[in-house]
Amino acid sequence: MDAQTIIARRVAQELRPGNLVNLGIGIPTLVANFVPAGLNVFFQSENGLIGSGPIPEQGMRHPFLTDAGGRPISALPGAATFDSAMSFGLIRGGHVDITVLGGLQVDTAGHLANWMIPGKMVPGMGGAMDLVSGAKRVIIAMQHAAKGKSKIVVSCNLPLTSTRPVDLVVTDLAVIAFPGGKATLQETAPGISVAEVMAVTEAELAIPDKVPEMKF
């Protein structure tokens, strides 16, 4: 399994029946591919849709049915559309059960930075700040390190997305939660030892007595 598949499959295990789920762009989008049939989760696209489905065949696409990146999507039976004020009312009001987002850095306390690298081009935060402030559960799906540097850091030096800590981080090497506000290793990826995770993690992780491997 490649890194992205490990992350996406593991995140998919967090979804519960009936959950309303918002997936960010990049690795988070892949999570939809690993949702068990019959789980009946609803995917929200923040441009105004609940019930978004896979990319339709050529010839079945409609220019007025796209995801938040502007790419064609389909709608499943029972879909609902709404305007942007309602869409972010759902997000900010805690009606979205889970949001899965990419990350640049997550720190020991669970703070996320994922929208801006000072000195580089600033694309804008889009919906990220609202999603992290408002969703019931925030899951970060990202590579454990980028260019050899740990993305799990002692303290974010990039601008924060929100002061609300995330709930779970899933990387290609580990699952990390934040009980009591302290980054804690929950699982390791298949074939990866606790020592290997610690070696490539800048932040100090709390290590429980037993750290199981991810199960697929």
Place this chain on the structure above:
Amino acid sequence: MDAQTIIARRVAQELRPGNLVNLGIGIPTLVANFVPAGLNVFFQSENGLIGSGPIPEQGMRHPFLTDAGGRPISALPGAATFDSAMSFGLIRGGHVDITVLGGLQVDTAGHLANWMIPGKMVPGMGGAMDLVSGAKRVIIAMQHAAKGKSKIVVSCNLPLTSTRPVDLVVTDLAVIAFPGGKATLQETAPGISVAEVMAVTEAELAIPDKVPEMKF
């Protein structure tokens, strides 16, 4: 013409083509009866409708189509329904061109009291405060006096509905506007002299050189 008809007919003359109009309960409701055919005004009912029409025949009424007092109404072709947040967004946002409301007192500066008599049962302000705060033009349709006491007063002693002054008061005796924040007699009712209006008005009215009679 009786007092109510004078008031309602005169107020109807204030409506302009395409206006979105909200009529309060009581005399204001009668205004709809005097709108010239083809003027194309839209009536809003604040419980969630634009395009409200007259009471339908028995047997054509629907329990889910009522005015703000809960009475059956009809809807005209091109009607639109919406929720209460939208309805008051239209009102507060200045999208309602004219609201016609009843009044208990209007003072020299145009301040209105129309929702509460201290010591008496308090029914609640309903939508009155939003309508007076938000509508583009506020017209008060009321009797000039009640139980021999002028309702056009020096200063309201009843609790105000809003600090925003009303634009026009139409009574069975007079039309009063508030140019420069000063109650000014605009017209008298047919057969009523300026002196007669002044005699029954507590507030001091500015009297222009020429005060025409209402024309019907």
Place this chain on the structure above:
Amino acid sequence: MKSVSVEEAVALIPNGASIMVGGFMGVGTPERLLDELVRQRKSGLSLISNDAAVPAKGVGKLFDAAQVSRMIGTHIGLNPKAQQQMLSMQTDIDLIPQGTFAERIRAGGCGLGGVLTPTGVGTTVEEGKQRIDVNGKSYLLETALRADFALIHAFLADYLGNLAYALTARNFNPVMAMAADTVIVTADNIVPVGVIAPDHVVTPGPLVDYLVANG
């Protein structure tokens, strides 16, 4: 979303709960839930409803049975029982402007702390509230309103809980369906998925916790 009987739905509501009830003068109110609230003799309810309707109709039934200890609303002028209970201090009734009522509930449902409204500035409504000026205009800070339960009535509900409303029976139902911990819905018509087109859904299914089965 779970489908339940009306008895099961109302059994979820404890005495003393805060309940938002959709409807405007009883139009668009979930009458079956109110009948069952009376039958199960729920007491000490905190009612959040636009008005008190009239006796024997809508939330008026709760005043008939003296089940309301507190109410936030905008108008009770057509229900003499609600008025009596207010004057005899049996029920604590807080009357606020209707647009403010709608926005406070919407704020509660949309995760906003409150809104700034010009309505009520300089009137008795201002008492105890913060006045905030923006660009030279004065507003009152009106804070968000939520409840334990929202009791909602729709015209159409599909098997997933997507809701559509009819005419003036929509009123406060859509905003209330977002502003409570538990949302219970009755519908005139329960229909298969797809009967309500995506663009015609007003309240998306994931907002609904319990849909009361029809007889």
Place this chain on the structure above:
Amino acid sequence: MKSVSVEEAVALIPNGASIMVGGFMGVGTPERLLDELVRQRKSGLSLISNDAAVPAKGVGKLFDAAQVSRMIGTHIGLNPKAQQQMLSMQTDIDLIPQGTFAERIRAGGCGLGGVLTPTGVGTTVEEGKQRIDVNGKSYLLETALRADFALIHAFLADYLGNLAYALTARNFNPVMAMAADTVIVTADNIVPVGVIAPDHVVTPGPLVDYLVANG
């Protein structure tokens, strides 16, 4: 409501005007109005739009022709020209959270001075804003946003200007149609009164000032 040609509609907009433009990545944007804004070489525009779309699409066309001097939006990541114009200080671009963007426009359209949102508290977004605590939770006061013109695209418009939107092309159009002094609409389909049922109207006709005639 008045029916006008696309040339007449755009001629109403002066150089330097503030314009809200509906659409999300160009989906639900009134393309004909944008083509005409380019053809009439309107300059110095203050653009209020969720994003900068992509070159040659939606509001992207205004960046292609360097007609935007100021923008308030949430994301410009997919339009390199907008990014260049921001970095070269040719265009002053204010990027804010998308939910805040939607609420500020809604507040502008609904006569609210602003809203309290938790989004952005403790981040760079808080700079220069008032923080207000309600019930122990912190919020930012975000003020209302309005424009001189709103350029709106609907799927259906009837002869009275009632509008309905299709799928994700709805997005910011309904809130913007309430938040501008003058509202100009294009529609895929202009249809007789009654084709859009009252319960399916999203933007009522009285909000529309100009409906652009189809060819």
